[in-house]
Amino acid sequence: MESDSRNSATSIMHLPDDCLYFIFQRLDCGSDRNSFGLTCHRWLCVQNSSRQSLQFQCSFSVLNISSLSLTSASVNSFQLQKLLTRFRQLQSLSLSGCIKLPDSGLSGLQYYGPELQAFYLDCCFGITDNGLSLVAAGCPSLSRISLYRCNISDVGLEILAKSCLALKDIDLSYCSLITDKGIRALSQNCHHLRAVRMSYCRSISGVGFRGCSQSLSYLEAESCKLEPEGIMGIVSGGGLEYLNASSLSWCINGDGLAFIGCGSATRLRVINLRLCRSVNDEAVMAIAKGCPWLQEWNLAVCHEVRISGWESIGSDCHNLERLHVNRCRNLCDRGLQALRDGCKRLSILYISQRCRISTTAIELFKCFRAGVEIKEEEMMCTGMQQTRILD
Incomplete structure (x- = not known):
């Protein structure tokens, strides 16, 4: 027994x-x-x-692109196929830094990509429209994709947009072949789209966003070729909360950015206009009045903002908490006084010594607004609160 x-x-x-x-x-x-x-x-x-996520050893952060080693970026199609066969329930896959991976290396996604929700292809220079079509066919559940510096065009982006309807977050930064046509396909097909990063895509004017979904709340468009009509398209959805439109002096002048305050961007909370040297008082006044919920505004190196602009910020930006005025040549004592007497919720003022403000004006500001932290910086501050909107 x-x-x-x-x-x-x-x-x-x-x-x-x-x-x-x-x-x-x-x-x-x-x-x-x-x-x-x-x-x-x-x-x-x-x-x-x-296993739900996989990141190759050669994957890297785009912030550390200079440290990418060519010898470590040697993942080939065979290795990728074996790993996809082994890990069949992946929801997140990063191939960032696999600079030699060809389009054919993504063929395994047609069998093992249905569960994939996040896909990172940063600096995969060998991936073209053909590879993107394989992603579109094999990953219908995709909600986030990063194509930073990939060699794709409007053709591949349109295929992706028509297949991955659940797409919410896309990074197209430095994809120089993307134009408004590709953006239009994205905004018209992906109705849940909430974040687009397209910095340094200098063939994009912004008109492709016309009629975009209200879900679009986050846009990085640094050094794009935005035009006034494109600005109207960007804010047309009415849901925008974060906008980086910095470094636009080379393509847009004067009051061209005034359309941000046309009434469709009332939810805007963070706006970065750093290095928009030509933005003038008319544009600043329109934004200050048309975007009542602004919490952070970067106007660093905006030399054409004068008394009227500063007074408008002081009187109309009732919810402003952070203001960047680094190296603004026409910020004087009177302008600083306007900010001091207004902006009742201001908590941090980023400023530099290279301006027309006297020491007395600074000391008076500190005396009357003791609760405001003044950060005097020689370098331009770029610490915008980029993640708060998406969180």
């Missing part, structure tokens, strides 16, 4: 896969999760099918 009892005893190896999945998910220690699959082939399968 004792022998029969020992033979009928169960062990953890007799547990069904559902129980093993539950045990694996409850492991808090990273080393325990990594060693789980070393037990046996069955446990390895459980570990593999439970």
